[in-house]
Amino acid sequence: MSWLENLTLTSPSGYWNPVLWLAFLIIFAVIGYIVYSRGNRRYKPNTEQVKPFISGNAVDDVEQIRVRASDIYWGFMEALKGYYNVLMRMHTGDVRDYILWYLGVGAIILFILVGGV
């Protein structure tokens, strides 16, 4: 089994072995396939069954009902509005601010090192 041990990455309190991981993956894939194979056999692709149903209204253009990137995680951003307001104010895109931040950080690091904090 030394080849298996060779593949084992040990850390201070655990280990990671890709072969074991693959073995588990195969087991779960088999379980998944069994569940899938016992699914509803009346399903027919490319028929009325698979069309989106929105309260019986006709759906014309699917492109228009896409969830766009800007809308994904809208709730997350809304919940963290205060945090994002601060972040956005920091990211001005002005190169003079970039240098100011550099000077500020440099001053703090020097203060810590020279002051021996």
Added chain:
Amino acid sequence: MIEHLPALMIAVPLFGAFTTPLFKKKPRAAALWALSITAVTLCLGILLVKEVTTKGMMIYVFGASSPGLVLPSGYHVPVRIIFEVDAMGAFMALSAVLMSFIGAMYSYSHVKFETGLEKYYALLLLLEVGILGMVLTGDLFNLFVFLEIAGISGSALVGFRNYRGEASEAGLKYLIVSAVASLMVLFSIGLLYGEYGNLNMAYLSTQIGFNTVDIIALGLLFTSFAMKCGAVPTHYWVPDAYSEVPAGINPTLLVATYASLYALFRVSFSLFGKVTLTMSSVGWIMSVIGVLTMFIGVTMALVQKDVKRLMSYHAISQTGYMLLGVGVGLTVINDPAKMAAFGRDAMAGGIFHIINHIIYKSLLLMTAGALFYVTGTRNLNEMGGLARKMPYTTIAFIVGAAAISGIPPFNGFASKFLIYETSYQLNPLLAIFAMVTSILTLASFVKVFASAFLGPPVEKYENVGEVPKPMVAAMLILAALCILFGLFPNIVLNKLVYPAVDALLNLSGYQTWGGVL
């Protein structure tokens, strides 16, 4: 020839950079020439790594036949420029040559419709020279010279698409930031030279007494290299530069960023390694900056709609992991028990993450470049349903996204696994931030996948197809590396990463040029 490898690593791409403009009227030939030069440098890099990992540190002296001749009789200090290549330098050099080759391969098709390609490839090779010089040299002033070469060629490449106002602006910003950082590095070198009358890092490291002037030099070097490697809150240039640079340059520019991280580590562990007690405060500073970098980077990425800008913020975020891993090691540097228990593994995690991140982030930026190549936009709001049109790019993206999110069995998992566990042992809060960052990273890439690749097809992209073969090949090579490094992390750790960690920790070996002195 083997003994000249360090010099050849610089000479070959430098020769390539100066001869590429000869192909001004034949851009295809310029591309092939650059590809051949990067391939030769890659072979040299592999040889260098083999040599250093089997036989130990390589010392190369310019202007003398042997390292001992740097000590003229009666004046026992090194006066010549020396390349001091230990396993850490070789590790970084391998990353640089590999990514330059991949970048040149990808660029062959990606920029074929641009003009001025001879300049593009000459600058790519110059950027490679700058990085290799930075990671191979043992001379502080030489480090500054190569930092400048990398900074100037990098900013010219960022502004390469000068018909876009944003690219010119980003190039100029990168130039200003690089110039300020380099100026401060030069000032620090001046302080050290004024005090000790020498520029050799190994020699300086034996002399440094850590008075106030030394502390100022350390503080300035630390801040300057932290800004150049994109640590928060001096990271603002990163999204500007990474978004505008052509995707074929992204891998090399990424390594250039981590060459500054390497310089930061070299300053902390080798140049100022003697003063271990103060360096543990530097370790805490590094760890805290690392956590801030990873968290602010990922939360900024989450709200982006420009695919390359989003990935650029992730590059910042991932730099945080490296700073955290190595910072944890530096924090416990004066505690042998903790160093043996988790410090060395933490550093291994941080350094392993450098190469892992270089691989998967280059891959992801290339997939972003492929999306831009096909759609002509970087706006995720305008994309959709591209998985059917670009199957190889989609596979490459999935592998890269899984790797950056730390999903097993991809390479990002292995290094993050080490970082989580070891940072937990220093302070559980550090590990919690690291894990939350990974979850947010996954969320962010789910957003990219859903908006660009999934969903109903967009009418205007009805006739688009997969990107050209050289671009696909470059992406698939990196995707394969993501899987291989994830499946066999032990091989990479034992052959490359732990020797690099030990080289950083072996201060006496560095100070004596691997026993030559």
